[in-house]
Amino acid sequence: MTRMKTMLGYAGAKRLARGLGWFSIALGALELLAPRRVGDALGMQHESGAIQAYGAREIASGIGILAARDPTPWIWARVIGDALDLATLAPNADPRNPQRPYVLMAIGAVAGVALLDYLCADGLARKEDDHRSRRDYADRSGFPQSPNAMRGAAREPEMVSTARH
Amino acid sequence: MKALCWHGKEDIRCDSVPDPRIEEPRDAIIRMTSCAICGSDLHLYDGFMPGMKSGDIMGHEFMGEVVEVGSGNKKLKVGDRVVVPFTIVCGDCDQCRRSNFSVCERTNRNKDLADKAFGHTTAGLFGYTHLTGGYPGGQAEYVRVPYADVGPVKVPSTLTDEQVLFLGDIFPTGWQAAIQCDIEPTDTVAIWGAGPVGQMAVRSAVLLGARQVIMIDNVPERLSMAAAGGAITINFDEESVVERLNDLTGGKGPEKCIDAVGMEAHASGSVDSLYDRAKQALMLETDRPHVLREMIYVCRPAGVLSIPGVYGGLIDKIPFGALMNKGLTIRTGQTHVNKWTDDLLRRIEEGEIDPSFVITHTARLEDGPEFYKTFRDKKDGCIKVVLKP
Numbered sequence: 044m045t046r047m048k049t050m051l052g053y054a055g056a057k058r059l060a061r062g063l064g065w066f067s068i069a070l071g072a073l074e075l076l077a078p079r080r081v082g083d084a085l086g087m088q089h090e091s092g093a094i095q096a097y098g099a100r101e102i103a104s105g106i107g108i109l110a111a112r113d114p115t116p117w118i119w120a121r122v123i124g125d126a127l128d129l130a131t132l133a134p135n136a137d138p139r140n141p142q143r144p145y146v147l148m149a150i151g152a153v154a155g156v157a158l159l160d161y162l163c164a165d166g167l168a169r170k171e172d173d174h175r176s177r178r179d180y181a182d183r184s185g186f187p188q189s190p191n192a193m194r195g196a197a198r199e200p201e202m203v204s205t206a207r208h
Numbered sequence: 209m210k211a212l213c214w215h216g217k218e219d220i221r222c223d224s225v226p227d228p229r230i231e232e233p234r235d236a237i238i239r240m241t242s243c244a245i246c247g248s249d250l251h252l253y254d255g256f257m258p259g260m261k262s263g264d265i266m267g268h269e270f271m272g273e274v275v276e277v278g279s280g281n282k283k284l285k286v287g288d289r290v291v292v293p294f295t296i297v298c299g300d301c302d303q304c305r306r307s308n309f310s311v312c313e314r315t316n317r318n319k320d321l322a323d324k325a326f327g328h329t330t331a332g333l334f335g336y337t338h339l340t341g342g343y344p345g346g347q348a349e350y351v352r353v354p355y356a357d358v359g360p361v362k363v364p365s366t367l368t369d370e371q372v373l374f375l376g377d378i379f380p381t382g383w384q385a386a387i388q389c390d391i392e393p394t395d396t397v398a399i400w401g402a403g404p405v406g407q408m409a410v411r412s413a414v415l416l417g418a419r420q421v422i423m424i425d426n427v428p429e430r431l432s433m434a435a436a437g438g439a440i441t442i443n444f445d446e447e448s449v450v451e452r453l454n455d456l457t458g459g460k461g462p463e464k465c466i467d468a469v470g471m472e473a474h475a476s477g478s479v480d481s482l483y484d485r486a487k488q489a490l491m492l493e494t495d496r497p498h499v500l501r502e503m504i505y506v507c508r509p510a511g512v513l514s515i516p517g518v519y520g521g522l523i524d525k526i527p528f529g530a531l532m533n534k535g536l537t538i539r540t541g542q543t544h545v546n547k548w549t550d551d552l553l554r555r556i557e558e559g560e561i562d563p564s565f566v567i568t569h570t571a572r573l574e575d576g577p578e579f580y581k582t583f584r585d586k587k588d589g590c591i592k593v594v595l596k597p
């Protein structure tokens with residue numbers, strides 16, 4: 044895939060990552076708490092156990108994204124998870140499955156989220172570009188001399204007594 | 209006249225509103241010449257501060273020229289150039305007599321509300337919540353200043369607006385934060401938050417003689433400005449705050465800690481931030497005390513926590529056992545601006561410090577709404593915005 048250059052900067056990717064983190068937790072909770080409902084909707088009635096396991100995985104990557112100093116590996120974990128979801132859903136898109144329309148919808152949704160996950164991971168990789176474009180205020184001390192020369196300039200006895208009033 | 213008005217979360221508009229008029233004999237009307245957007249305004253902008261009403265005029269860091277004076281005001285004359293402190297003070301209640309200006313007992317005209325919310329009232333503030341009087345603020349062409357024979361500080365024409373404007377808020381706030389630390393020449397002062405308040409706190413701690421000043425934030429250009437003022441910097445996105453602070457203090461922790469962040473602290477490196485986000489979203493907690501927890505944990509026993517950062521309501525999971533057993537002292541409050549203004553004005557006049565270093569953006573008042581966003585999102589290297597009518 045060609046790098047979608049203009050899509051997302053680092054700051055946008057960080058915000059998107061938070062959204063994806065919460066999304067993971069919400070979806071994971073649904074799969075974990077109501078695996079039957081999810082299974083029924085997709086014609087996968089006998090796979091409650093697998094659905095719960097996927098739910099636990101979603102929650103783990105959600106917490107990882109929100110709590111990590113750098114969410115990048117967790118976002119990549121989501122990209123891999125998306126591939127796994129698609130691989131699991133694909134066989135159920137069989138025309139004999141009466142729930143096929145829902146499965147196709149689910150595949151569409153996962154594919155959409157997968158694209159977001161990818162864009163997010165891609166944007167997070169742009170941290171360095173982001174910093175280079177930033178301003179530098181190394182010349183803004185506010186002091187007439189170096190900070191070292193100014194250290195303690197306001198330490199007069201009079202000062203200390205005001206503080207102790 | 210034109211004024212920046214609050215209409216809800218992330219909704220500030222430049223509206224046409226009636227000009228203010230003298231209401232009490234001690235009032236004055238000021239024609240604003242410069243005003244600033246403060247980090248405290250962001251708490252209103254982000255909808256975290258209770259007690260706002262649609263149409264409230266924003267702004268509490270402003271200065272200008274006196275254009276009208278009430279009959280009972282013996283201090284000001286038309287034409288005086290003044291900086292107006294954000295705290296409204298009566299000058300003769302028990303608290304004002306003790307220089308505890310930000311808890312003046314008389315100037316909050318919604319005293320009953322404040323008594324209920326806080327137990328006892330605090331001072332009236334410009335451009336802030338109705339809990340503190342709901343006084344129309346200074347991001348406007350004209351402002352009515354109540355008790356104008358006490359608060360406003362006359363400034364000499366030899367100094368520019370940019371040099372003196374911050375006497376009304378962030379300069380004394382950073383200064384008081386450092387004073388409250390009772391700095392000794394052997395002290396390490398760690399400061400969380402490299403916004404305008406944190407920047408002033410760095411300079412103040414240096415002037416007051418701290419051996420080592422450390423700044424914690426995750427915005428590179430803000431850290432670069434703190435370093436310019438003499439701070440060692442820690443980027444909390446890239447390194448562990450607790451480990452670095454211990455390294456820099458021989459494993460003992462900083463003696464003095466300053467929270468210049470307040471209730472909207474973010475922290476990507478911890479599970480507690482997740483907990484706070486969730487509780488805040490469910491309205492079970494109003495403020496996110498990540499910085500407070502970190503300070504309590506890392507501060508040297510018998511140390512001081514100085515908290516200029518603003519909190520609005522309730523916080524949760526504070527390691528009070530650590531605080532108590534370590535014997536930490538907490539000192540906090542809205543700034544007693546007038547307690548410091550004479551001294552700080554003299555320091556500016558003598559060239560000891562020029563607070564204009566913090567200004568990164570200057571814009572027209574009508575473009576203010578857009579600059580709220582620029583400042584909040586730290587876009588374009590924004591640290592401090594000054595607006596002109």
Ligand SMILES: NC(=O)c1ccc[n+]([C@@H]2O[C@H](COP(=O)([O-])OP(=O)(O)OC[C@H]3O[C@@H](n4cnc5c(N)ncnc54)[C@H](O)[C@@H]3O)[C@@H](O)[C@H]2O)c1
Nearest residue numbers: 247248401403404405468469470473474516517518542543
């Ligand atoms: N006590 C007073 O009288 C008074 C007066 C003025 C401002 N304030 C308060 O001081 C605080 C700072 O004001 P400001 O104008 O500098 O605002 P600001 O929003 O520009 O600065 C806050 C800074 O904190 C940083 N930050 C966020 N989370 C952090 C964390 N976990 N660790 C370290 N840094 C973190 C942000 O990146 C930002 O640079 C606000 O709460 C404001 O309301 C108090």
Ligand SMILES: [Zn+2]
Nearest residue numbers: 246247248377
């Ligand atoms: Zn302020």
Ligand SMILES: [Zn+2]
Nearest residue numbers: 298301304312
């Ligand atoms: Zn008073």
